[in-house]
Amino acid sequence: MLYFVEIDVKIPAEIDPSRLEDMKAREKIASSEYQRSGEWLHLWRIAGKFGNISIFDVSDHDRLHEILWSLPLFPFMTIRVLPLARHPAAIDRPPA
Amino acid sequence: MLYFVEIDVKIPAEIDPSRLEDMKAREKIASSEYQRSGEWLHLWRIAGKFGNISIFDVSDHDRLHEILWSLPLFPFMTIRVLPLARHPAAIDRPPA
Amino acid sequence: MLYFVEIDVKIPAEIDPSRLEDMKAREKIASSEYQRSGEWLHLWRIAGKFGNISIFDVSDHDRLHEILWSLPLFPFMTIRVLPLARHPAAIDRPPA
Amino acid sequence: MLYFVEIDVKIPAEIDPSRLEDMKAREKIASSEYQRSGEWLHLWRIAGKFGNISIFDVSDHDRLHEILWSLPLFPFMTIRVLPLARHPAAIDRPPA
Amino acid sequence: MLYFVEIDVKIPAEIDPSRLEDMKAREKIASSEYQRSGEWLHLWRIAGKFGNISIFDVSDHDRLHEILWSLPLFPFMTIRVLPLARHPAAIDRPPA
Amino acid sequence: MLYFVEIDVKIPAEIDPSRLEDMKAREKIASSEYQRSGEWLHLWRIAGKFGNISIFDVSDHDRLHEILWSLPLFPFMTIRVLPLARHPAAIDRPPA
Amino acid sequence: MLYFVEIDVKIPAEIDPSRLEDMKAREKIASSEYQRSGEWLHLWRIAGKFGNISIFDVSDHDRLHEILWSLPLFPFMTIRVLPLARHPAAIDRPPA
Amino acid sequence: MLYFVEIDVKIPAEIDPSRLEDMKAREKIASSEYQRSGEWLHLWRIAGKFGNISIFDVSDHDRLHEILWSLPLFPFMTIRVLPLARHPAAIDRPPA
Amino acid sequence: MLYFVEIDVKIPAEIDPSRLEDMKAREKIASSEYQRSGEWLHLWRIAGKFGNISIFDVSDHDRLHEILWSLPLFPFMTIRVLPLARHPAAIDRPPA
Amino acid sequence: MLYFVEIDVKIPAEIDPSRLEDMKAREKIASSEYQRSGEWLHLWRIAGKFGNISIFDVSDHDRLHEILWSLPLFPFMTIRVLPLARHPAAIDRPPA
Numbered sequence: 003m004l005y006f007v008e009i010d011v012k013i014p015a016e017i018d019p020s021r022l023e024d025m026k027a028r029e030k031i032a033s034s035e036y037q038r039s040g041e042w043l044h045l046w047r048i049a050g051k052f053g054n055i056s057i058f059d060v061s062d063h064d065r066l067h068e069i070l071w072s073l074p075l076f077p078f079m080t081i082r083v084l085p086l087a088r089h090p091a092a093i094d095r096p097p098a
Numbered sequence: 099m100l101y102f103v104e105i106d107v108k109i110p111a112e113i114d115p116s117r118l119e120d121m122k123a124r125e126k127i128a129s130s131e132y133q134r135s136g137e138w139l140h141l142w143r144i145a146g147k148f149g150n151i152s153i154f155d156v157s158d159h160d161r162l163h164e165i166l167w168s169l170p171l172f173p174f175m176t177i178r179v180l181p182l183a184r185h186p187a188a189i190d191r192p193p194a
Numbered sequence: 195m196l197y198f199v200e201i202d203v204k205i206p207a208e209i210d211p212s213r214l215e216d217m218k219a220r221e222k223i224a225s226s227e228y229q230r231s232g233e234w235l236h237l238w239r240i241a242g243k244f245g246n247i248s249i250f251d252v253s254d255h256d257r258l259h260e261i262l263w264s265l266p267l268f269p270f271m272t273i274r275v276l277p278l279a280r281h282p283a284a285i286d287r288p289p290a
Numbered sequence: 291m292l293y294f295v296e297i298d299v300k301i302p303a304e305i306d307p308s309r310l311e312d313m314k315a316r317e318k319i320a321s322s323e324y325q326r327s328g329e330w331l332h333l334w335r336i337a338g339k340f341g342n343i344s345i346f347d348v349s350d351h352d353r354l355h356e357i358l359w360s361l362p363l364f365p366f367m368t369i370r371v372l373p374l375a376r377h378p379a380a381i382d383r384p385p386a
Numbered sequence: 387m388l389y390f391v392e393i394d395v396k397i398p399a400e401i402d403p404s405r406l407e408d409m410k411a412r413e414k415i416a417s418s419e420y421q422r423s424g425e426w427l428h429l430w431r432i433a434g435k436f437g438n439i440s441i442f443d444v445s446d447h448d449r450l451h452e453i454l455w456s457l458p459l460f461p462f463m464t465i466r467v468l469p470l471a472r473h474p475a476a477i478d479r480p481p482a
Numbered sequence: 483m484l485y486f487v488e489i490d491v492k493i494p495a496e497i498d499p500s501r502l503e504d505m506k507a508r509e510k511i512a513s514s515e516y517q518r519s520g521e522w523l524h525l526w527r528i529a530g531k532f533g534n535i536s537i538f539d540v541s542d543h544d545r546l547h548e549i550l551w552s553l554p555l556f557p558f559m560t561i562r563v564l565p566l567a568r569h570p571a572a573i574d575r576p577p578a
Numbered sequence: 579m580l581y582f583v584e585i586d587v588k589i590p591a592e593i594d595p596s597r598l599e600d601m602k603a604r605e606k607i608a609s610s611e612y613q614r615s616g617e618w619l620h621l622w623r624i625a626g627k628f629g630n631i632s633i634f635d636v637s638d639h640d641r642l643h644e645i646l647w648s649l650p651l652f653p654f655m656t657i658r659v660l661p662l663a664r665h666p667a668a669i670d671r672p673p674a
Numbered sequence: 675m676l677y678f679v680e681i682d683v684k685i686p687a688e689i690d691p692s693r694l695e696d697m698k699a700r701e702k703i704a705s706s707e708y709q710r711s712g713e714w715l716h717l718w719r720i721a722g723k724f725g726n727i728s729i730f731d732v733s734d735h736d737r738l739h740e741i742l743w744s745l746p747l748f749p750f751m752t753i754r755v756l757p758l759a760r761h762p763a764a765i766d767r768p769p770a
Numbered sequence: 771m772l773y774f775v776e777i778d779v780k781i782p783a784e785i786d787p788s789r790l791e792d793m794k795a796r797e798k799i800a801s802s803e804y805q806r807s808g809e810w811l812h813l814w815r816i817a818g819k820f821g822n823i824s825i826f827d828v829s830d831h832d833r834l835h836e837i838l839w840s841l842p843l844f845p846f847m848t849i850r851v852l853p854l855a856r857h858p859a860a861i862d863r864p865p866a
Numbered sequence: 867m868l869y870f871v872e873i874d875v876k877i878p879a880e881i882d883p884s885r886l887e888d889m890k891a892r893e894k895i896a897s898s899e900y901q902r903s904g905e906w907l908h909l910w911r912i913a914g915k916f917g918n919i920s921i922f923d924v925s926d927h928d929r930l931h932e933i934l935w936s937l938p939l940f941p942f943m944t945i946r947v948l949p950l951a952r953h954p955a956a957i958d959r960p961p962a
Contacts, residue, residue: 003254006151014303015878030187037189046182049931050947054185055102062195063277067337083338085255085277086142089150091126093133099926110687111206145259146275158867159949163721179722181927181949198343207398222379229381238374241451242467246377247294278334281342283318285325291446302495350387351469355529371530373447373469390535399590414571421573430566433643434659438569439486470526473534475510477517483638494783542579543661547817563818565639565661582823591686606859613861622854625739626755630857631774662814667798669805675830678919702955709957718950726953727870734771735853757831757853758910761918763894765901782879835913851914
């Protein structure tokens with residue numbers, strides 16, 4: 003099933019730079035794995051923001067939550083989730 | 099170039115039902131054509147809303163505006179546009 | 195799967211009273227059927243509002259959208275949908 | 291009486307990790323006890339958030355406040371409370 | 387039990403003046419009766435607004451909803467309800 | 483004159499616990515004195531919040547400000563003030 | 579006592595132009611009288627808006643409400659009222 | 675002096691189409707004249723909106739208000755005005 | 771020219787008290803000088819807030835910015851600026 | 867292509883002053899270079915704010931993001947980006 007996920011990241015000012023770099027590196031590895039599995043279907047950067055627009059294709063809500071909760075930068079994230087249904091005007095090409 | 103577009107449609111209560119049906123029909127035709135051209139890359143229904151999440155792949159801002167302005171239901175739309183850049187963690191598979 | 199749905203209804207002032215009564219009656223029938231099917235799991239009135247808090251237990255996003263879109267008062271509704279996962283602190287009793 | 295409670299948790303960045311783990315553990319114990327007493331009737335995780343949707347069934351406002359105020363993570367919570375009445379369209383099955 | 391209720395009234399521009407006067411008159415009668423019963427404990431006008439701040443003292447959520455839903459101007463109201471508990475610093479004098 | 487005052491308290495995470503306890507104790511003393519003087523007419527706890535709904539009966543704006551500014555927890559407060567007039571539908575019983 | 583009043587006027591699209599002109603004319607007369615009485619102390623137009631920033635100097639909340647409620651365009655107004663106290667840094671020159 | 679002006683236009687659904695076309699035509703003439711005078715310095719369309727971002731270079735607030743108030747579509751506009759000062763990092767090239 | 775300025779001050783919890791007292795003292799001196807020059811025309815305290823409503827009468831936007839930017843507490847301020855034009859209903863008495 | 871960019875800067879209270887001065891200095895150099903290249907077309911200070919209104923003329927979204935992400939003060943920025951199309955009423959003079 004498809005989920006729209008909009009993520010905005012706010013890094014606390016007083017964080018230790020090396021800890022942040024480590025979190026970013028682990029974040030990149032984690033997201034690559036989910037992309038290769040096909041679960042993280044689309045990942046785009048919002049121009050001008052430390053944030054992204056993503057489309058997830060996962061089995062259910064619990065799996066979506068499991069993935070997002072596992073992201074190293076999760077504690078600094080504001081996340082908006084919208085369940086996506088098939089649009090009546092979408093042409094036969096599969097939506098994703 | 100990729101644009102994130104979120105559309106929310108609010109139909110005025112006093113609209114003539116037959117005029118609305120005509121607008122919806124023309125809307126479906128228009129969106130199909132833009133999808134076939136590849137400009138309207140993704141079109142998903144937000145579950146529970148008369149609205150959609152879309153990704154457009156068009157030449158520039160003017161073209162995006164031209165398409166959206168041409169939609170029959172445009173006068174009843176609230177539209178949010180975000181320009182999308184390539185995410186540094188996006189794996190080599192083309193984002194769309 | 196469980197979905198949290200918050201519905202706020204705003205009836206246009208100029209609506210024909212008899213048409214409104216008909217819509218309300220059909221709304222009640224529709225919601226009863228979905229409740230009996232178990233898909234509309236919980237339905238509570240928000241005290242002081244023409245609105246409700248509901249929990250749906252349906253197969254997927256498309257089914258949720260199909261149900262909400264079918265409600266006679268849908269055109270007058272503002273709807274907020276949140277996908278619900280199992281809470282790690284929820285005791286073994288089934289959440290619903 | 292039934293109360294809708296939506297809780298969003300924002301953990302301060304500079305908190306001592308061991309203190310946080312202790313608070314989370316005590317939170318889990320507290321919520322389990324209230325669930326076993328039947329006062330915390332439903333507890334669901336909002337997918338993608340450190341937050342939950344809950345339904346409480348308690349004697350009155352003071353008791354609701356007493357429970358929420360007692361939660362270890364209360365200082366980091368933003369809480370929305372809505373009193374729930376019986377919906378006129380709710381079928382005879384008890385709403386909870 | 388005590389409920390804080392904040393009511394903002396927005397009269398549609400196209401309403402028939404005589405119908406509005408009738409609704410206002412019936413509203414005044416209704417509110418007087420609830421005040422005499424002691425259920426509508428306090429009623430103050432917000433200076434500069436067609437709105438009020440009220441404190442209700444009623445048996446439960448259902449009764450509160452029943453009263454508010456019965457008000458003739460209810461369709462034009464935006465209502466905010468907060469359940470009130472006893473404040474730990476409130477001196478022994480009964481709060482109302 | 484009557485003022486509606488809604489207070490929301492947000493305690494900074496890094497505050498020294500003993501300093502906070504001292505502030506809370508002084509806050510309780512201060513509010514009791516203003517209640518005994520009749521200036522702090524009503525004080526209710528919003529269920530689920532570190533906040534309150536209050537009605538002040540004071541001589542003028544300056545006095546209201548003086549009282550609120552004097553509260554030990556003032557630096558951690560978000561305060562909303564509405565001047566209250568007599569409601570045309572209020573029955574003869576004094577509004578407070 | 580001084581009150582800050584911010585007024586935003588939204589004229590309904592379907593209003594009869596001659597009725598609107600009459601309301602505007604009566605509005606101007608009313609505001610001039612209150613200005614001459616000294617109660618409407620300052621009246622400035624917000625550049626780019628059908629709205630104004632005003633300072634009222636009136637006896638109490640009830641009088642402020644009486645004036646605002648009497649304005650012909652009141653039904654089309656959104657009004658924000660803030661009670662103003664003397665600023666500790668205001669120099670001896672009377673604030674108005 | 676420079677003013678940032680953001681305009682969002684919301685056309686009422688029930689407006690007579692020919693009246694709207696006339697207003698749009700007169701709007702275009704008016705804006706062209708102000709552009710030729712140099713007062714309407716920049717006018718850009720926000721892609722996806724019936725709205726624009728503009729920079730005005732006018733003598734003072736009153737002149738800005740006079741221009742905006744004179745626009746035929748003014749009654750359907752929501753306008754945001756920000757006064758612009760010279761930025762300390764702006765290079766010597768005149769800002770416009 | 772006249773500018774409406776609304777200032778809300780949020781002092782960080784961890785600030786050194788003596789540094790804050792010094793900033794407040796310098797703030798008072800600065801504002802007194804601008805008031806004596808006539809540029810800071812009105813300064814009122816919003817009852818219940820660490821904030822003020824002010825009217826500035828200065829030569830242009832740059833001067834307004836220069837003054838506000840110079841205030842010692844500027845880093846802790848949220849500021850709203852509205853340019854004020856002469857109101858068509860303002861009586862001949864100078865608006866300030 | 868033209869982008870409207872609105873930037874609001876919020877400096878953390880506990881930052882080391884010398885580090886901040888260094889960041890501001892590097893910010894000024896960076897923005898000057900982008901202005902000389904013509905990519906940062908307009909840069910105006912919003913009077914009363916640590917923020918600016920800017921117009922960028924860059925090749926695409928990725929380039930815009932690259933520039934904004936490179937700004938030393940980026941971590942303290944809240945940024946709003948709107949893609950700008952040519953306005954149908956813009957006179958032949960190039961929009962910028």
